[in-house]
Amino acid sequence: MNRLQGKVAVITGGSSGMGFATAEQFVSEGAHVYITGRREKELDAAVAKIGKNVAAVQGDVSNMEALDRLYAKIAEEKGRVDVVFANAxxxxxxxPPGSITEDQIDRTFNVNVRGLIFSVQKALPFMHEGASIILNASSVKGGVELGH
Ligand SMILES: NC(=O)c1ccc[n+]([C@@H]2O[C@H](COP(=O)([O-])OP(=O)(O)OC[C@H]3O[C@@H](n4cnc5c(N)ncnc54)[C@H](OP(=O)(O)O)[C@@H]3O)[C@@H](O)[C@H]2O)c1
Known part of the structure; x- marks a missing residue:
């Protein structure tokens, strides 16, 4: 199937799990995919496994400069973004309640909330009407999950 023929897609957290599986699927359907993640080695392995029409851009979604670098590269190479899958x-x-730390809250919000919001917001200048935004939700997106 070529449902995504010629589309430019960004998948944050694309080196493993659901992000990687989605990247493989998108490429098989004709898209050119940019995957991101913090660990270079895992990104390189993912690119090698997918094999074509995929590029890795190393970076942390909670780091605004890294997101700016990501979209600047895509803008230069492709000029637009058709799909953003905010997955990282x-x-x-x-x-458990009683032992939650400020550091745990900050880490969780920085990646799952701040990172997700700005991964999408910084793509908007490169998106057109009809483009797609997909958010991978979790019960942990809104804060530290309470243990039982
Ligand atoms: N697995 C579940 O049961 C489950 C359930 C509900 C929701 N979710 C959500 O679904 C999404 C994918 O889950 P998964 O289990 O497929 O994930 P996973 O296998 O743990 O992979 C996470 C991906 O995100 C990247 N990542 C993590 N932190 C990042 C950061 N700060 N900046 C950029 N990339 C980052 C990881 O690479 P690096 O570590 O190299 O950065 C990796 O590529 C996550 O948002 C997760 O919260 C998962």
Whole structure:
């Protein structure tokens, strides 16, 4: 199927899990995909596995300069963004009530909330009517999940 023929897609957190699976699927349907993540080695492995029509841009979604670099590169190479899949997120900061720390809250909000919002907002200048924004939600997006 070529439902995404010629489309330019950004997948944050595209080196593993759902982001990687989506990147593989998008490429198989004709898209050119930019994947992001913090770890260069995992990004390189993902690019090698997908094999074509994929590029990796290393960066942390909670870092505004990294997001600016990502979209500047895409703007230069492709001039537009057709799909943003804001997928990068963490779920490893769980703690039971009584032992939640400020650091856990900050880490979770920085990636799952701040990172998600600005991954999308910074893409908007390059998106046109009919473009798609997909958010990967989690019960951990809004804060530290309370342990039981
Ligand atoms: N797995 C679940 O059961 C589940 C359930 C509900 C929702 N979710 C949400 O679905 C999304 C994907 O989950 P998954 O299990 O497929 O994830 P995963 O396998 O843990 O992969 C997460 C991806 O995000 C990247 N990432 C993490 N923090 C990042 C950051 N600050 N900046 C840029 N990239 C970052 C990781 O690469 P690096 O580590 O190299 O940065 C990796 O590529 C997440 O947002 C997660 O919260 C997952």
């Amino acid at each position: 997120g963490i779920g490893n900061q769980m703690a």
